[in-house]
Amino acid sequence: MKTCRPHTQTIHLLSANVSVVFPSKIQSKIINKQMRLVHTHINRTVTGDYTTMLKSSASTMINEAPCVMISMLFQEYPLYSLYTFIIIASLLLLICPSAKILWFNVMDPPSKIVVREYNRNIPPGSGGLPWIGETLQFMSAMNTHMGIYEFVQARRQRYGNCFKTDIFGETHVFVSTTQSARMILNDDIGRFSKKYIKSIAELVGHESLLCASRKQHKLLRSRLLHLFSTKSLANFVRLFDELMIESITTWDHGGVVFILDQALKITCKATCKILIGIEGGLELEMLQKDVASVCDAMLAFPLRLPWTRFYKGLKARKRITSLLEKLICERRKRSGDCQEDFLQSLLRGNGDSCSLTNAEIQDNILAMIIAGQDTTASAITWMVKFLDENEEVLNTLMEEQFRIAKNARNSYLTMEDLNEMPYASKVVKESLRMASVVQWLPRLALADCEIEGFKIQRGWNVNVDARSIHFDPDIYSNPNVFNPFRFDCFTNNKQEEPKLSSSFLAFGMGGRTCLGMSMAKIMMLVFLHRLTTTYKWKVIDSDSSVKKWALFSKLRSGCPVYLTCIKQVTSPPTSKRNL
Known part of the structure; x- marks a missing residue:
């Protein structure tokens, strides 16, 4: 029973969001679907250690549950596009905080210690909010005098010539010394490849020189x-x-x-x-x-x-x-x-x-x-x-x-x-x-x-x-x-x-x-x-x-x-x- 406690808390947490967002007519359908989804994933990962199992299950639930909810909503209310849009927006606002609480609930203290020990040598910087990182700060910089570079400059002044941030769902490191530039850009042994963020790659094309491997x-x-x-x-x-x-x-x-x-x-x-x-x-x-x-x-x-x-x-x-x-x-x-x-x-x-x-x-x-x-x-x-x-x-x-x-x-x-x-x-x-x-x-x-x-x-x-x-x-x-x-x-x-x-x-x-x-x-x-x-x-x-x-x-x-x-x-x- 003890190993299922965080899992049970997770279901209760997301079920509370369901009761706020969805009509009672389909609440039970969604909650049952969530339970089956998480139980299935836990059964697949039961051979792993406790923390890994819970993290994996939580990640699956957070990623897939909104899709399940939305797809079932479309089946129940196919014609109400405005109502559907409001539901999607509400999900983003309600499930993101739930994901943050869930993440810290399932992580036991020894795991946190290991993570902090491992992260001691990574570049300084802020990870921002769960899921979105510092994407909002990055986007808001567009309204400043220097545009998006204002975001980079502010963090370089705070953290130095090498810092880390999370934007658009990925970890980004910025470096600003000629020695590092020479090492990265003149790489001849295949340690680095060119990569743009998803929006740029899709717009320019994955087959172009800009995005090619x-x-x-x-x-x-x-x-x-x-x-x-x-x-x-x-x-x-x-x-x-x-x-x-x-x-x-x-x-x-x-x-x-x-x-x-x-x-x-x-x-x-x-x-x-x-x-x-x-x-x-x-x-x-x-x-x-x-x-x-x-x-x-x-x-x-x-x-x-x-x-x-x-x-x-x-x-x-x-x-x-x-x-x-x-x-x-x-x-x-x-x-x-x-x-x-x-x-x-x-x-x-x-x-x-x-x-x-x-x-x-x-x-x-x-x-x-x-x-x-x-x-x-x-x-x-x-x-x-x-x-x-x-x-x-x-x-x-x-x-x-x-x-x-x-x-x-x-x-x-x-x-x-x-x-x-x-x-x-x-x-x-x-x-x-x-x-x-x-x-x-x-x-x-x-x-x-x-x-x-x-x-x-x-x-x-x-x-x-x-x-x-x-x-x-x-x-x-x-x-x-x-x-x-x-x-x-x-x-x-x-x-x-x-x-x-x-x-x-x-x-x-x-x-x-x-x-x-x-x-x-x-x-x-x-x-x-x-x-x-x-x-x-x-x-x-x-x-x-x-x-x-x-x-x-x-x-x-x-x-x-x-x-x-x-x-x-x-x-x-x-x-x-x-x-």
């Missing part, structure tokens, strides 16, 4: 690498410059333009043109909106309910993959008569038997569109803002760009022209450092290991805090000052080069370094050249708050600027525009 990543990367050859990049310089000139001539002279909106349009158009051959029209416009919906849903709770952000993101992903599937089928039918782009190159393959599946092609093209459109446009927006705040840097940049424009031998920029922009390249690099659009780099521990003197368990998520490293004063002096010349110190000092390679993480490091790194730099350099040689500008909203729900650091204001043609410079308006 270590072995699959190597295979996919070998198939995609040739698409970023020197010849392809040279063609892309011409393409993006053409699109930039076409776009910038339509901007409102003497009016206000939102840099983020314009950058998103141009980068999306260029990326889709080179990837899948779509040049414009309604199809491109819908694709851009769907990609934006996918990006906005990446940090949403993974609830498949019609009114949720995550559900809307999934529907947008479905429309994108349907479009890509249609394009793939058309290309396969017209195999000999197709335009040359990334999609056609992927379909043709490398001449071996290991060709990519349709799902792999779709997921990787979607991932490249997101990277080409969202992250690059965000970086361009921050770059324009930083230049506006640093007049001396802007003047030096304009001198370089006008010299290149004067000596240009062609109407459009070439790769040779970009190679003659050393100062602009440093401006791009410094913008990427300070913006830290990708704020941390996620990995999954495939085996128990040690980081910063702490034990990391297999299955834990390990995140390299890139933003913290980018603002480390021991690496970058006066890190909050926009100073492109700081990279001269690394270039001129060979001993400092290894330090730079592990402290500049805008594109990652090691085998998972961003494939589109060169393409992103091209877009930023071309954008800079055309903007600085065509307009004077003034940012009219200095707010540097980050956009809500943005996985990638994105200016909430959109960076509105007042534009004036170079030949007719006038004073910009002094008052801020109400955005």
